[in-house]
Amino acid sequence: MNGTTPAADGRRDRVVVVTGAGRGLGRAHALAFAAEGARVVVNDLGTALDGWGRADGPDGPAHTVAEEIRAAGGDAVAHTGDIATEEGAASLVATALDTYGRLDTLVNNAGFLRDRMLVNLTGDDWDAVLRVHAKGHFLTLRQAAAYWRTLAKEGRPAAARVVNTTSGAGLLGGVGQGNYAAAKAAVVALTLVAAAELAPYGVQVNAIAPAARTRMTEGTFAGLTARPDEVSPLVVWLGSADSAGVTGRVFEAEAGRVTVMEGWHPGPTATAPGPGPGWTPATVGPAARALLTRATEPRPVYGARPPAP
Template structure:
């Protein structure tokens, strides 16, 4: 029996989710469909390190959505290429006639300590996470700007996927942390640039049990089926916030970063000016050092980097 939408908060909207064949992306796609959205399910079907490719994961999610009475189509293009990103937008428009929400989620890991991190591993992770956010956002934004300039009302939403590693750093993940930090910067710029066209852009820093985090959460077992217990690390726990951010109900919320884990939602507050000193003239190195040490005494201590002792 098809699952009924719980509220229909996304009824009539067309939503694109990248990396939606498994894990968080799959959970987002199913959740959007359950709320009445028509979904474009993008996934290359690559391995955890980005190797290989298969259209099977995206197709399976499309079948799940259709079996529950929803509408979905698969897209197997590489969204870290201009051609793949353009075709992603084209599939949404060609299949459903519009595009309302873009959820950038695709990614993989190639973890190494910095001294062991190859240039290829750096480039590959930067490409899929950072370029894989930029290109779909660019082409979706161009469509929405054209719609706005043509006098049509736009209530578009973008949800980017950062990480705690991008906010605090994570030992052994220099490439991933840098890419996820870059996504926050991209989110802030896009929110500022696109607001005039009716586009809101936010980011999440999720924590859940997926292929990418199975070692991190190895000790956090899933709740037994039928037990009724809350599975704190289930990917679906993150999706309700993503669905709301991707809906018209989130009007007025843009340029924000949210951490989402289990039953907790946190608004993350980024860099803000802290203690300051102004000499009114150039410092000597010794004076600058003395001033910096005094300022640090009254500054808040940063949170620790993940994995640091």
């Protein structure tokens, strides 16, 4: 590994990787990090909204955003590898290390949609969306974590940060988005596990559930007007050493509002009557119904029809 010293505290001079940074939220994050003095690796394949096609040439979105940063006086390099492959994820981290000598922050943002109702959802649609969101997060995180673990074993732990991207669909579900919701729920679970496992190496791992109008959301949430750059300040803070002590959290972020999301917690509980064999189908049903009367009603799935009056 490179022998340079990890980044100092704060936001300036950090080396940041942002996946899916050619458009929308990723582009906004990359520009925001650069504006704070970070050096940015801009990753993007340049695919269409549904993941088809590729625009990874010099006129593609990754190169365009990197040039935009450089034109504003910042420092950026483009990376056009597929982060949902072993080779692409490895080359992404290698680009940061070869270009800037270290990696301080990983922002996992790349993704696309193939929305279908469950009865129309194909296996290919399922696999493609799970691949880019869940596997893409995992592979880049694993590559970055290996580098940070090596630093820690050398006695030079980094103030490293990972910001993953989930969604309201991953927290509550989304009608017509079974594949996307499952992938984004997986991102939350991965975030919690990674935060626990990587803490000894000086790595903090958090997730955001952003709400902003991008090409991914405009078809699903036509009335959404929040801009991508209104989400980026939270991402920059989470990706900096200023966020010391914050890990294993999920934040919902939209225009002017940040919310700490709270996941599954034990609710009302019942114990099987005894002595005896414990629950039976005849006794557990009434007990479960009684518990539900004391439980908090779940928030509705996005896009679900309201119950009939």
